[in-house]
Amino acid sequence: MKKISAIISLCLACIAAFAQTADIEVSYNYRHFHRRGSEQNHQMILLANASHSKFYNPITDYLDSLESTPEGTDAYNQMKMAAFASGNMKDVPKRSVPMYVFKYKDGVFDVYDGNIASMYHYTEPYEVQEWTVCDSTKNILGYDCIMATADYHGRHWSVWFTPDIPIQDGPWKLSGLPGLILEASESSGQHRFTATGINATSRQITPNRGADHYENTDRISMLKTLRRFEDNPEAGLSAALGISVKLKKGDVTFDKTLDFLETDYK
Numbered sequence: 001m002k003k004i005s006a007i008i009s010l011c012l013a014c015i016a017a018f019a020q021t022a023d024i025e026v027s028y029n030y031r032h033f034h035r036r037g038s039e040q041n042h043q044m045i046l047l048a049n050a051s052h053s054k055f056y057n058p059i060t061d062y063l064d065s066l067e068s069t070p071e072g073t074d075a076y077n078q079m080k081m082a083a084f085a086s087g088n089m090k091d092v093p094k095r096s097v098p099m100y101v102f103k104y105k106d107g108v109f110d111v112y113d114g115n116i117a118s119m120y121h122y123t124e125p126y127e128v129q130e131w132t133v134c135d136s137t138k139n140i141l142g143y144d145c146i147m148a149t150a151d152y153h154g155r156h157w158s159v160w161f162t163p164d165i166p167i168q169d170g171p172w173k174l175s176g177l178p179g180l181i182l183e184a185s186e187s188s189g190q191h192r193f194t195a196t197g198i199n200a201t202s203r204q205i206t207p208n209r210g211a212d213h214y215e216n217t218d219r220i221s222m223l224k225t226l227r228r229f230e231d232n233p234e235a236g237l238s239a240a241l242g243i244s245v246k247l248k249k250g251d252v253t254f255d256k257t258l259d260f261l262e263t264d265y266k
Contacts, residue, residue, distance in 0.1 A: 022047035022054075022205050026180070027197040028171050030097065033190055035230050037255045042097045044193070047205050048169040048180075051105050054205045055172060057097035064095075064210025095119075100208045101172055109173060112214050113222065117229060120222040121214035128168075128176025129157070140182045141195055148177055154263030155186040165198070172261060191261055223265035231256070 026046040034040050045061075047054045066072040083092045098119050102110035108123045129150035136147040138160060145160035152173075159170065163179040170181025171193035182195040208214075217225075 020052065020205050021049065022201050022203050023049045024165065024167055024180070025199045025201040025203060026171075026182075026195055028193045029196050030171070031192045031194070033255075033258050035255065035258055037258070040096075043196075044097070044099075044171060046169065046171060047201070047203055048103075048167050049205070050167060052205050053103045053169050053175075055099075055101040055103075056208075057095075057099060059093050060095045060098050060100075060210075061208075063093060064208060064213070068209040102205075102208075103169065103173070103175060105168075105175075111173075111219070112208050112211070114214065115226055115229060118225065119214045120217045120225070121211065122216070122218050122222060124219055129174065131159075131177055133177075141198060143182065143198075145182055146179075153261075154266075155188070155191075155261070157184055157186050159184040186261075190258055219262070220265045223260055223262060226260065227265065 024047075026048070028044045028046065030042045030044045032040050042057060043059075045054075045056055045058050063076065066076050080089075080092050083089050095116075098112065098114050100110075100112040103126060104110065105126055108126050110121075110123050112119065112121050114120050129152045131148040131150045134147040134149065138145055138147075140160055140162070143162040143164050145162045147158060147160055149156065149158050151157070157174065159174060159177070159181045160183040161170070161177040161179040161181045165180040166178070167180050168177060169175045170177070171184055174181050174184050174193075180198075181193075182198075183193065185192040
């Protein structure tokens, strides 16, 4: 653990020369719930240095990279056709979490998000949460962590950060503490991020290569649109596909208490 911290400290000293190179790669499990109430677990990755970071789902990033060229698009279509012919469509990679959060800490959040029918892009000024640091401590992945809490965009968050990794970042939009956030959960229990692995890295913080698939909007408008889809998925799918879609009664029953990471759009 001390070796990783030493490497990160050295990289931070050189950040001006490597502004687009990550110093650390963190894997997180993102636990949340489908609108039908079923638990979902997805891998997310944070690539970060002192001034920039990228939080994303690696399958989405792979598919966006693949479909960024005509050859890649053809390859993905052939993959789907082969899976359909063999009856193994479940094995085809899908954009189950079409989320990217880029933090430019001297400027903006650059966010891509959506659902199976519509994907959106917006920017907003970069801001850190107003954290209250607590006395509680625990060990995560061998790092001593300190608890902190904050209210942010409609939810109350509790996080655990480690001063041993001197990067003020974390999963999703969470940041601004004197150390890396390794675990974060909000008070309703609907959303939780838990670090599962940490490595020093020199990977590039690449842009979203599927940006053309996302419609420009603002945060509140996006959340309201996605909520309307959740409340009436038949209408949302019909509008997205340009055809009338009728779902079985059991397919449209969902828990309306479940909501997005941000709830201040109401």
